[in-house]
Amino acid sequence: MKLEQRVQDIPPAARSEQAGGPVAIICGGGALPTAVAEGALRAGRSVHLLPIEGWAEPRLVERFPHTWIKLGQFRRLCRLAQQAGCREVVLIGKVLRPSLSMLRFGWSDLPLLPRAFEAFRGGDDRLLSMTAAVFEEHGFRVLGAHEVAPEILVPEGALGSLSPAERDSADARQGFAAIAAMGPYDIGQAVVVADNHVLAVEAIEGTDDMLARIAEMRAQGRIPVPRGVGVLVKAPKPGQDRRFDLPAIGPQTVANVRRAGLAGIAVQAGEVVIAEPEIMIRNADAARIFVAGFPPAAER
């Protein structure tokens, strides 16, 4: 089994460390949660996964010790994490567009319901941040995914065989500066810049929708640069809670960037996480798209 092989790859010193017992990983959708689990194992931590029904991918999580949970089972979550001996918790993965009927509360959750509905109304990420708060109130430490699995962070430099051209780097710098300028207004983690012109700004629609917009406008002849010019730029908003809201890239990002006709993907090194890096980089190379981590502004 692939996982066991990996665990055997880890030096015994690291494996015996087991700082705070196993880490509980609350898993939303996508490939990131299990990438974090694998990264934690490599780093010598054991893990217990708590995948959320309807979002987490069975095929991926079933390779790890896990207990399925339903969205809204706050107390049960805490109890399961305690039973597994966890003192530290990571929340990772998408919980997009939950419908009210997907919420399953237990009797013990009743006191939390007003907060839960408020968070629910906030959509997308708010249930996750409310869940984090409940964990902290129960004495758990909530960690960022990158704290237990540093390897999921995009490093500095080109990840695949292509490097950004000078024009691409100029677009990337423009994008990082624009994201920083929008910081005080809590606007998106991503922009598309082409020929020093900002074509799109991500707000609550998310990166995939923003890239779909570029692809659509290109089909309508509304993009003022030819295919192969332009960069998707991602960086955390200044002041963002890096524990459960780091921007992420993965194979889907490459597919969307290709459809949008851009040259590549520029992210802030050490501040953006990557899901399924091998697949992503293979696809990026095949599509002649660069993927690169840029140093922070001060070092650029």
Add this chain to the structure above:
Amino acid sequence: MKLEQRVQDIPPAARSEQAGGPVAIICGGGALPTAVAEGALRAGRSVHLLPIEGWAEPRLVERFPHTWIKLGQFRRLCRLAQQAGCREVVLIGKVLRPSLSMLRFGWSDLPLLPRAFEAFRGGDDRLLSMTAAVFEEHGFRVLGAHEVAPEILVPEGALGSLSPAERDSADARQGFAAIAAMGPYDIGQAVVVADNHVLAVEAIEGTDDMLARIAEMRAQGRIPVPRGVGVLVKAPKPGQDRRFDLPAIGPQTVANVRRAGLAGIAVQAGEVVIAEPEIMIRNADAARIFVAGFPPAAER
């Protein structure tokens, strides 16, 4: 005829002024070009319209002295304006998504073709700005629509029967500040702000597409505020060429704001133009949507 009645309404002093002869109005699509023509007549200027085939609306322009032109006929444009005795030119109205087959050059335009294709590649507004440059090279003055028809500018205060609530005004201030912060990066003229949270930022997709995005996300349950909360905020980008690129609102904006479920429309007074104000305000009142001009930041 409505137009003649209007001309008779103008005080003779104003009508006899006729500063630089008739003003040539190059008309793209929408109701704004003829609103400008009427405004100019009211202000005592005579006009000669040069509507662009495929964009200008025959029903509207045919009430004025006019000569139809085709996109790309740069020299003919200059000749027609000269023949009509015009020394001043206004370019107004949408020229969205022209296809290459809609361009019609004359022999005398040959030297301009490289620039024209470059501008064409730029899409949307760039052909307009190139046309303005050609006019200036031929000794014309290019004026902003509001310079010949000040009445098309949104004044300060509520335009319809509804005023913004305090929450709406706070959202509007947040939006104006965000647009100002994005100024150095030449990003959009519009944002949607709800409960002090920026939901969308307009880049090259335009206001209509941005509002459609909000409507779509609302249908998907992805908007974190209920219907009736949130404001469309429009202001010119700092440093924008106000002669032919002022942000505009009109009945279409009201229809889109209604679909997006927002409370109203906040624009920077004196810096945003309005098309078909009577229809727009009637529709806004019917939909319980406020439309208001806000003073510049220093006076807010």
